[in-house]
Amino acid sequence: DAGVIQSPRHEVTEMGQEVTLRCKPISGHNSLFWYRQTMMRGLELLIYFNNNVPIDDSGMPEDRFSAKMPNASFSTLKIQPSEPRDSAVYFCASSLVSGIYQPQHFGDGTRLSIL
Amino acid sequence: GQQVMQIPQYQHVQEGEDFTTYCNSSTTLSNIQWYKQRPGGHPVFLIQLVKSGEVKKQKRLTFQFGEAKKNSSLHITATQTTDVGTYFCRGESNFGNEKLTFGTGTRLTIIP
Numbered sequence: 001d002a003g004v005i006q007s008p009r010h011e012v013t014e015m016g017q018e019v020t021l022r023c024k025p026i027s028g029h030n031s032l033f034w035y036r037q038t039m040m041r042g043l044e045l046l047i048y049f050n051n052n053v054p055i056d057d058s059g060m061p062e063d064r065f066s067a068k069m070p071n072a073s074f075s076t077l078k079i080q081p082s083e084p085r086d087s088a089v090y091f092c093a094s095s096l097v098s099g100i101y102q103p104q105h106f107g108d109g110t111r112l113s114i115l
Numbered sequence: 116g117q118q119v120m121q122i123p124q125y126q127h128v129q130e131g132e133d134f135t136t137y138c139n140s141s142t143t144l145s146n147i148q149w150y151k152q153r154p155g156g157h158p159v160f161l162i163q164l165v166k167s168g169e170v171k172k173q174k175r176l177t178f179q180f181g182e183a184k185k186n187s188s189l190h191i192t193a194t195q196t197t198d199v200g201t202y203f204c205r206g207e208s209n210f211g212n213e214k215l216t217f218g219t220g221t222r223l224t225i226i227p
Contacts, residue, residue: 035217042217042219042220043158043203043216043217043220044216045216045217091157091158093158101145101146101163101165101207103148103160103163104148104150104158104160104205105160106157106158106159107157108156108157109157
């Protein structure tokens with residue numbers, strides 16, 4: 001079975017550019033999570049969705065970040081405009097029913113570098 | 116929000132030595148999960164503990180959930196080079212709407 005699929009795997013762009021990260025959750029999973037991982041801050045939860053509805057976006061750093069989930073099989077995380085401090089590995093994870101007793105399945109991540 | 120703290124942050128051990136990481140929460144947890152992330156990889160689910168005082172084993176790995184459900188530990192016996200990586204705990208709380216997320220992680224390196 002296919003796991004969580006993220007694209008692109010790597011992204012290098014100049015500051016000020018728009019960046020769009022994509023995620024396809026595991027089929028049948030109804031919760032989706034976006035994380036950011038850096039050496040300084042560790043693994044941070046940015047936002048999560050239940051049944052395509054954003055439930056908690058308190059981890060989104062600022063207005064430059066936005067996330068959507070137009071359907072059960074696709075989500076995007078957008079940064080506009082991007083800044084060097086946004087450089088990190090961004091993970092998408094999915095699970096059955098948000099949080100409660102369900103393990104999260106992670107994608108391979110997108111390694112983002114903003115120059 | 117509240118965070119689950121892990122200690123130590125880093126651990127270097129000689130191959131064959133034992134290793135333990137601890138996870139501590141200020142609030143009572145409904146359950147705790149453990150994940151392993153290999154260098155350059157993504158977190159992978161290892162196990163979940165739900166009951167107070169629960170102990171589970173996976174080969175050389177032993178997981179414990181504290182009696183008060185506020186702490187947990189992962190112990191690896193006779194470490195091997197394949198154990199290298201960062202170990203995260205993830206705790207969940209049913210109190211109010213506050214949800215805990217991943218702990219700060221313990222990075223394990225093995226000296227051959």
